[in-house]
Amino acid sequence: MSTVRDWAAPNPITENRSGLIGKPVDRYEGRLKVTGTAPYAFEVETPSAPLYGHIVSATIARGRIAGIDLSQAASAPGVVLVWSHLNVPVQAQRGAKLNPRSQRGSNPALGSDRVEHYGQSVAFILADTPENARAAEARIRITYEASDADLDFGSFIDSAGPVPGEEDARIGDFEAGYSASAVTVDATWFSPLQNHAQMEPCATTAWWEGDKVVVHTSIQMVKGGQHALAETLGIPSDRVRLLTRYIGGGFGGKGQSYDDLTLAALAARESGRPVRVAYTRRQMFQATVHRPAVQMRVRLGADGTGRLNAMALEAVTHCARNSTFVEHAAEFARNLYAAPHRLTGHRLVRLDIPHAGAMRAPGEAPGMLSLECAMDELADRLGMDPIALRIRNEPEVDPDNAKPFSIRQLVRCMQEGAQQFGWDRRNPTPGAVRDGRWYVGMGMATAIRGNFLLPAKAGLRLTGDGLATLTQGMTDIGTGTYTILAQITGETLGLPLDQVRVELGDSDMPPAPGSGGQFGAATAGSAAFETGMVMRRRLAELATSDPRSPLYGEDPLLMDFANGNIVLGNRSESLATLASRAGPEGVYVEGSISPAADARDWSQHTYGAQFAEVGVDSVTGEVRLRRMFGVFAAGRILNAKLAKSQITGGMIWGVGAALTESNAVDPRYGSFLHQDLGGYLAPVHADIVNLDAVLLDEADDKANPMGIKGVGELGICGSGAAIANAVYNACGVRLRDYPLTPDKVLAALEAKGL
Amino acid sequence: MKPFAFERARNVDHALSLAAAAPGARFLAGGTNLLDLMKLEIEQPETLIDVGRLPLADISETAGGGLRIGALATNTVVASDPRVRSRYPVLARAILSGASVQLRNKASMGGNLMQRTRCAYFMDPAKPCNKRLPGSGCSAMGGLSQATALFGASEFCVAVSASDMSVALAVLDAEVETVRADGSVRRRPVETLHRLPGDAPQVDTDLAPDELILAVELPPPPSGGQVWRKVRARASYIGALASIAVAGDRVALGAVAARPWRARAAEAALAEGAAPREAAEAELVSASGEDGRKTLVRRLATDAIQESRKGSRS
Secondary structure, X not given: OOOHHHHOOOOHHHHOOOOXXXXXXXXXXXXXHXXXXXOOXXXXXXXXXXXXXXXXXXXXXXXXXXXXXXXXHHOOOOEEEEEOOOOOOOOOOOOOOOOOOXXXXXXXXXXXXXXXXXXXXXXEEEEOOHHXXXXXXXXXXXXXXXXXXXXXXXXXXXXXXXXXXXXXXXXXXXXXXXXXXXXXXXXXXXXXXXXXXXXXXXXXXXXXXXXXXXXXXXXXXXXXXXXXXXXXXXXXXXXXXXXXXXXXXXXXXXXOOOHHHHHHHHHHHHHOOOEEEEOOHHHHHHOOOEEOOEEEEEEEEEOOOOOEEEEEEEEEEEEEOOOOOOOOOOHHHXXXXXXXXXXXXXXXXXXXXXXXXXXXXXXXXXXXXXXXXXXXXXXXXXXXXXXXXXXXXOOOOOOOOXXXXXXXXXXXXXXXXXXXXXXXXXXXXXXXXXXOOEEEEEEEEEEEEEOOOOOEEEEEEEOOOOOEEEEEEOOOOOOOHHHHHHHHHHHHHOOOHHHEEEEEOEOOOOEXXXXXXXXXXXXXXXXXXXHHHHHHHHHHHHHHOOOOOOOOOOOHHHOEEEOOEEEEOOEEEEHHHHHHHHOOOOEEEXXXXXXOOOHHHOEOEEEEEEEEEEEEEOOOOOEEEEEEEEEEEOEEOOEHHHHHHHHHHHHHHHHHHXXXXXXXXXXXXXXXXXXXXXXXXXXXXXXXXXXXXXXXXXXXXXXXXXXXXXXXXHHHOOHHHHHHHHHHHHHOOOOXXXXXXXXXXXXXXXXOOO | OXXXXXXEOOOHHHHHHHHHXXXXXXXXXXXXXXXXXXXXXXXXXXXXXXXXXXXXXXXXXXXXXXXXXXXXXXXHHHHHOHHHHHXXXXXXXXXXXXXXHHHHHHOEHHHHHHOOOOOOOOOOOOXXXXXXXXXXXXXXXXXXXXXXXXXXXXXXXXXOOOOOHHHHHHHXXXXXXEEOOOOXXXXXXXXXXXXXXXXXXXXXXXXXXXXXXXEEEEOOOOOOOEEEEEEOOOOOOOOOOEXXXXXXXXXXXXXXXXXXXXXXXXXXXXXXXXXXXHHHHXXXXXXXXXXXXXXXXXXXXXXXXXXXXXXXXX
């Protein structure tokens, strides 16, 4: 096992001689996507004409199916088969694992007569067209026996219980420290239930080739989906080939498979035809996971100079009755600011609603909406600048575990951000700046998000035409994975980008953990880099051991790679020639990356500072973002354009969290109020008029051999808090119930007599 | 989407005879609302009569100094017409705030008037809704949606109109010209084209099944400033929490009733010399519903009336 010391030596990526690393190249698959020709899972070519499945969803929150009549639907035009729990083919019990090494257990559909949440699948229709499949739904008669359901988070918050297997993190004596503090803040924030609202719904196309099933599906984790389906069907995983080449948004919501995958595979087996199944927009809201609502109480105690003495963040959240998911909204606070007395922890309420699950920056996204506003309140109370307050509490070592930081440029992010944003023009007195009928204000917040490296592999083939093809069971969920892997491979082998191909999203390829937790680029990228290095060594050996090569007899360790050639001094040979000589298949190698043995000896995060200027309509309470700017530190940047897109996309996600995004459970039905993109309000272009971000020059040599870190979730962190703080600065109203919609702002303005 | 018959009308008479022959048929123009609702199976017409190619898209001056806008003039064309922009800026602004440019390019004058409510419970076929399924009940009452009517609601329905454009038309005293299969041509104010829900909320307008909108006629604009405001949580692509059109001494409110709501009580108060806020409060005397929404309408109306008096045309 390697140690981080092994990563410190210069390598082709850190030397970046051909300049591919960091270059803002266009997306590898961009042309396919903007011309509508990238085949998504529902659109892939099938070996013969496909059938179409439609899933029927439960319309009660909890209970059982007392009766279900499928006969009318079965005889509807074009219908091939109709299933309920009574006649669906046998599947393994939920969670079962035939193979103990499977990454996911069985995920059966229509498994029983029990209804555990509104929107759960209760029947399935297979027909010749999607229209006929959906039209037949009206002919299914279902009678339910409803049971009492716990639906309203708010009414169970006080009875929230501890999280199994988790204890509060306590350092020092919070209560004593807090009560001894000269200046305190004690306030509670609420972040509502949110939906991923991906553009591409969950969808699968499936067909069988003998006893092996081929599934194209929209999922973030190739192995997870492959294993879940194999376990559900009770077959070895090598009889499931899962492909997921293009994904129209995941955001954590596609970290698992859903019933479209299970039912498509079953129906293809039963019908002997390829089958396509997609969730409806409504089912995307109602039958996939969501980010749970979180209530967060923050208590801060400081001395008169702003030095924190005590800090607590206690979060209450919810998950489905039979689930263990926790939105860890308090965790980030352990690593952010110094304070001798600390308390963080989580409590959980179990509800009869769909499953809570991971959504972009789980934990930090709602969590920072509380602490970063509490810091603003503390600064206000102390009469201090919010940046000065944060710098005063900048820790020397990680305040949670006393580990040294791998690198921490949070202060620099704040200072450079302040300068570029024009923070010195902020009037600290709330409500002091007007522009016509608009109150105008500025706010800031910090960002912190962990960085991770997981084990991964990759394959690399060099062929006689001089092309290098990287293959990896990795996903690109719209983040740019194809592109950065091409850049890494090109730079490592000294090949121009047009000689590099990348093939992803196939369970037959060397496995990578997929996209999530902003670990994708560092993990898959490091595996690609290591595989490129394996290829360099193999090519050097091939050249130096072959009398036909001009490099014959030289020391393979001295070889260099540039411009498509292997080079030593003024002698060189093209990689194409080397590959041709190796045989018709060229040269194929595999490589892998694993976390360093001592990786956890350092505290390792990505950081940033967010700045926002908002207008608040003094008449209506509408909040509009006027401009937003952030400075971030996230290791070496592989592609300046894609990294910035990830960061600014994250910031915009935070704009939604602060101002518009929210869903509510209707306590009469157990369903969500909003089940489409017209009602669930993510920001649109008109909301984002002037938003920009800068990434600092950085390399984290404790992160991985390339010194890169994830950027996929960092931009969200603190973004919404900066906006809420700007709202306060604009009009003097502290709102702690997100999102800050006009009705809430207006009520607060009225209450203040404004 | 349920299977349906599709007919393309060759001319207005053909459209009307097709409609008379096919009960339950719907006219299709831009389709920006109807097709969405058909995909959700909220609308399930057995026949669609495509009137989109009929020659009803002209905008012309009227003898009385007004403007006649054909039913098939697109929202984009109307909002960018120099005559509309200079004489009826409140209409241009209402249309521009009503939808994205892609929708405005497709949406027509007549179709915009015929769009249905966006009430979240109307849009969800699994929920009771008297407008969608008469007699099933109203789940918006006691529900989570904030966008419920302040004026003219009934015990059967609290849905509000989704059309921004119609609010501006109502304040401009615009009239809708229609024709029926028997050849009868009729005019009525835009303000009363839409019914209040009463005990039949499933019927949105007082148009007969075989009645086709031909044009909207605008009288000359009233003297005085024109103001349009639309309040919403995000800057685009969403219906109003409340909207207001002011033209001279006339006031119309949007997203507060099943029809564009001419604020007659406010107008009367203004005519008697009331201050803008008093006028707004006079209108709200008859409002029912949540206090927060009333507060919003009071503040919005007060400010918009004040602004119109500054001679502003924003």
